[in-house]
Amino acid sequence: MNKNRLLNNSQIVTLIAIIIYIFSCSSNILEDNKVAKNSTTNISSSKDLNLDIQELLQRQAQAWETANSQAIIADFAENGVFIAPGTSLKGREDIKKAAEGYFKEFTDTKIKITRIITSEKEGAIEWTWSDTNKKTGKKSQIDDAIIFEIKDGKIIYWREYFDKQF
Template sequence: MSDLGLTHIALPVCQVDRSIAFYAKYARMQVIHRRTDRTIQSDVVWLSDLTRPFIIVLIEMPQVDAPLLPIAHLGVGIESREAVDRLCQDARLDGVPTEGPNDGDATVGYWAFLQDPDGHTLEISYGQEVGFAVRQATAEKQPPDLHVSSPEVLLVRQAADAWMTGDADAFADLFLPDGEFIVPGKRWVGRAAIRKAAADFFAAGTDVKIDIRRVIVEADRACVEWHWQETECAANKRGSADDAIAIDFRDGKISRWREYIDTQSCIETEV
């Protein structure tokens, strides 16, 4: 399969092995390809942290005339603030020029600049929101039908169908035997309890309509936003609300379902 999107950045370096050691220690990267380019008579190395199809290409040159200087930099996410602190401490002990750590806002996170052996700038950080922003933009861009192959999204759709058809058994069967179903002020554990809760609801309300607005899946978790409408038989009123639902999955079933219901914007109308 051909590569798509941004795949690499290339840096000139004077001693490629010295740069390999720097990026291995401070950016957790490793060599995945190495060769001598006969057209320029230089060693070429590809470095990757193996988290995505993106690499740093190191090209050995006699000198580096234009290093990557702040504010230009390479950015690497680190697992914790403490890890950022340790790497900065190690860098100073190694004589690596270091700026920080600095405590930025929720978008920038906790970060520091390190200078590699050729003067290129490496940022190490914790708490930036790049991954979240990309996932959110991807979910907003793609229509729900593009997610139809996801087992997690299919379970969400089946849950919505069960509510709209009034099928308490179908809804309960989506859960593990010890699954949890939580709404504001109430919690049910186990399929039997969940089935009864759904059946009790269906006995009091009819004509449920659900519009799934967004489903964001990450590993074995999902966040769902849907708009809910129902008709209350006794009061003869239609109510609506926006729900945010956090769902955990295990073994192809729902292990935990927790709803956060927007009651402030709920609208009730006479039927």
């Protein structure tokens, strides 16, 4: 038995979310309460929540659900960074190309936002992502945690954490 055991991905994501919460004195935690109309997107309401960030996150979820690469990059700064397991992109054009590549391979993307932790310009979001592979018809679902940073109303940093095995 190895006493120097490493954390698994789920534990790392949870730890990151806790750290952001602890160090964000003005942070707000949201849980499932209100479902957006005409979408599987789920965002909670809070009078203290930064509504601009809430709206941006909802736009991102809806843009992925509707396969709208232009809407995805509209919320990113010109040199915004998008990182996911196995992928590191910089700039709107690279992000747009990657999104369009995804849309060629997958359909029926659905996103359910389950938690938002936010401060003035940064935060974390957890969402459940599901889709269907166009070639095989295989459906998949994954829980995704994202750390983000906003500057002048645009995403400058977006990093996703999920286990690619599922």
